[in-house]
Amino acid sequence: MKLQYKIGLSNLIVSLLFLLITGFVLIHVVRKTVYQDLDQHLYYHKNSLINQLKQSQPDEDNDFDYGVVGSQEWVNLTKWKGKADSIPPNRIKTVYLKNGNKTIEYRELSTVVSSKGQFYRAQFLESVVQWQHIIRNVFLVTFGLLLTLILLLLIVNDVQFREILKPFYNTVKRLPHIRDATGFAERFDRSSTEEIDQLHQALNRMLKQLGSFFEEQKSFIQNASHELQTPLTIIYQKTESLMSDPDISEESLVELAQIQETAGRLSRLTKALLLISKIENKQFPMNDEVCLSDMAEKIISELSDFIEAMGIDVRLNFRDYPTVKASRELINALFYNLIQNALKFSTDNGIISVTGRWGADGGYKVQVQDTGKGISPELLPVVFDRFKKPDSKWNDSPGLGLSIVKSICDLHDFGLDMESELNKGTTVTVTIPTSSIISP
Numbered sequence: 001m002k003l004q005y006k007i008g009l010s011n012l013i014v015s016l017l018f019l020l021i022t023g024f025v026l027i028h029v030v031r032k033t034v035y036q037d038l039d040q041h042l043y044y045h046k047n048s049l050i051n052q053l054k055q056s057q058p059d060e061d062n063d064f065d066y067g068v069v070g071s072q073e074w075v076n077l078t079k080w081k082g083k084a085d086s087i088p089p090n091r092i093k094t095v096y097l098k099n100g101n102k103t104i105e106y107r108e109l110s111t112v113v114s115s116k117g118q119f120y121r122a123q124f125l126e127s128v129v130q131w132q133h134i135i136r137n138v139f140l141v142t143f144g145l146l147l148t149l150i151l152l153l154l155i156v157n158d159v160q161f162r163e164i165l166k167p168f169y170n171t172v173k174r175l176p177h178i179r180d181a182t183g184f185a186e187r188f189d190r191s192s193t194e195e196i197d198q199l200h201q202a203l204n205r206m207l208k209q210l211g212s213f214f215e216e217q218k219s220f221i222q223n224a225s226h227e228l229q230t231p232l233t234i235i236y237q238k239t240e241s242l243m244s245d246p247d248i249s250e251e252s253l254v255e256l257a258q259i260q261e262t263a264g265r266l267s268r269l270t271k272a273l274l275l276i277s278k279i280e281n282k283q284f285p286m287n288d289e290v291c292l293s294d295m296a297e298k299i300i301s302e303l304s305d306f307i308e309a310m311g312i313d314v315r316l317n318f319r320d321y322p323t324v325k326a327s328r329e330l331i332n333a334l335f336y337n338l339i340q341n342a343l344k345f346s347t348d349n350g351i352i353s354v355t356g357r358w359g360a361d362g363g364y365k366v367q368v369q370d371t372g373k374g375i376s377p378e379l380l381p382v383v384f385d386r387f388k389k390p391d392s393k394w395n396d397s398p399g400l401g402l403s404i405v406k407s408i409c410d411l412h413d414f415g416l417d418m419e420s421e422l423n424k425g426t427t428v429t430v431t432i433p434t435s436s437i438i439s440p
Contacts, residue, residue, distance in 0.1 A: 003168070007161055008154070015150045023143055030138050034131045035107060039092050042109035042124045045075065046090075049122060053115035072130070076123040080112050087112045087119070095125070104129060167191045171199065179410070184211030218277055225274035228266065235263045272400040279330065279407040286412070288328040289438055292366060293318035295328075296354050299335040303343065311349040314339075318356035322364050323438045330408045337401040338428055342370040345426065362434050363415070369427040375420040383418060405430075412436065 082088075091110045096103050106125040113122050171188060178186055184207050188200035239260045243253060278284065293316070300307070300314055307314055324331070335354075342352045350371040359365045375383060384406040405428075409416040415431030 003165065008158055011154060011157055015154060019143075019146060019150055022146060023139070026142055027135070027139055030135050034128075034135055035094075038107045038126055038128070038131065039109070042092065042107060042126060045073070045124045045126075046109060046111055046113070046122065049075065049077075049124075050113050053113060053120070072127050074106070074123075074125040076125075078121045080119040080121040082112075082119065094128075097125075105132070164193070167193060167196050168199075171196070171203070178207070183207075184214060218281055221273050221277040225270040225277075228270045232263045232267045232270070236260055236267070239263070269400070272404060275333065276400065276404060276407050279404070279411055282411065284327040284330055284411075286325070286327050288326060288331075289323050290326050290328050290331045291321060291323050292331070292356055292364075292432075293321045295331055296335050296339075296356075296366075299332070299339050300354070302336075303339060306343060310343065310346070312343060312346055313349075313351045315351065315353045316355075317353065319358065320356075322356070322432075324364075324432055324436050325438055326412050326436065330411070334405055334408045334430070337405050338368040338430075341401050341405075341428075342368050342372070342426070345375075346370045346372040359431060361431075364432045364434075364437055366430045366432065367427055369425065371425040374422040374424055374426055375418075376422060380418065380420055384416070 088110075093108055093110075095106050095108045097106060098104075105128040107128060109122075109124040111122050111124075113120050174186065174188075177183060186207055188203050191197040191200055239256045242248065243256050243260075248256075296316060296318070300316060339352070339354065346352060352371075353367070353369045355369070356364060356366045384402050406416055408414075409430060413433060413436070415429075415433075417429045417431070418426065419429075420426040
């Protein structure tokens with residue numbers, strides 16, 4: 001989830017909690033205010049009754065009810081037979097009285113009043129019904145205003161956060177484009193926001209260090225590859241010359257052959273490392289028009305002797321024969337490594353399928369599938385890493401073939417995926433985006 005949405009969600013949750021708590025507090029405050037007003041009104045009725053009793057005393061034989069259940073106001077007056085020194089204090093409470101099937105809420109004031117030496121218990125009741133409507137209306141209006149205010153604040157905060165976080169999001173958008181050495185020259189501008197400015201400075205330092213490390217590594221690999229080729233060539237030629245001596249012993253011949261084999265393996269390793277270095281530094285022209293099916297057929301033809309020796313059935317099946325804009329030399333290396341890798345790990349008399357078809361997403365998918373022994377699940381995630389070999393069967397291989405394939409795909413923005421199952425085979429899929437396809 002994006003940072004902006006997280007902040008917005010957090011603000012929304014806090015606002016809803018605030019609204020909920022405020023709602024409860026508001027109901028309590030309004031209700032308490034109304035009850036205080038009702039209580040004052042009941043005391044007013046009490047004082048009015050006392051004044052009336054001073055003027056006229058009720059009938060001594062009867063009790064009086066001024067109102068009935070359901071009335072807005074109701075006064076009940078009964079004689080009190082207690083002693084003057086035990087008059088109870090005033091008491092106010094909420095009571096609920098039945099009126100048919102309805103229950104009506106009243107505020108009740110219970111007190112004792114006197115008139116000409118006679119004490120009376122007086123109950124003053126006032127209905128809360130109409131006040132409940134007032135409470136509800138006040139609550140709804142206030143709650144609506146609060147809700148509207150909170151929504152406006154959320155909108156304003158969202159706009160403000162977008163503006164505040166804009167430099168941060170611009171930085172985040174630029175980061176995915178820094179995928180190779182060409183991106184190490186990227187620099188981020190100063191920002192008026194302290195934290196973003198610190199982030200930009202840290203990124204600039206990191207990119208500068210990465211660029212420096214990359215240049216050092218590139219120079220080392222190129223220099224080492226070139227420097228090693230010369231003595232390896234000399235070693236190979238010297239051993240070839242010694243092996244041509246008719247007087248050489250069989251034991252020496254075997255040892256010289258081993259030296260020659262090791263020199264050849266080192267030579268292939270340095271060439272592979274140099275190729276990877278050139279790929280990562282984009283030292284190949286990328287505007288060649290390459291027919292994929294023709295390139296695959298060419299590689300199969302080059303490896304025909306090896307294919308026949310192993311009795312492998314190689315099946316080529318391309319649809320629409322698309323042409324892509326890419327580096328011809330690297331597409332050649334891509335097919336060569338994929339097909340050679342399939343041959344290496346296929347069993348004798350196995351089947352290799354090289355197919356091309358349009359995918360559901362619009363891209364063109366090239367698949368190289370073999371019926372070999374497959375790759376173990378634990379090795380599959382790192383199979384495209386350098387010097388990772390699925391099998392020790394091919395000790396002369398430096399383990400860079402699939403790494404070269406990955407570097408070529410990364411350079412061309414091709415998708416790369418591998419599926420494998422032990423004892424059933426492996427399928428490598430290269431997905432070429434439509435943006436790289438010239439025809440059809």
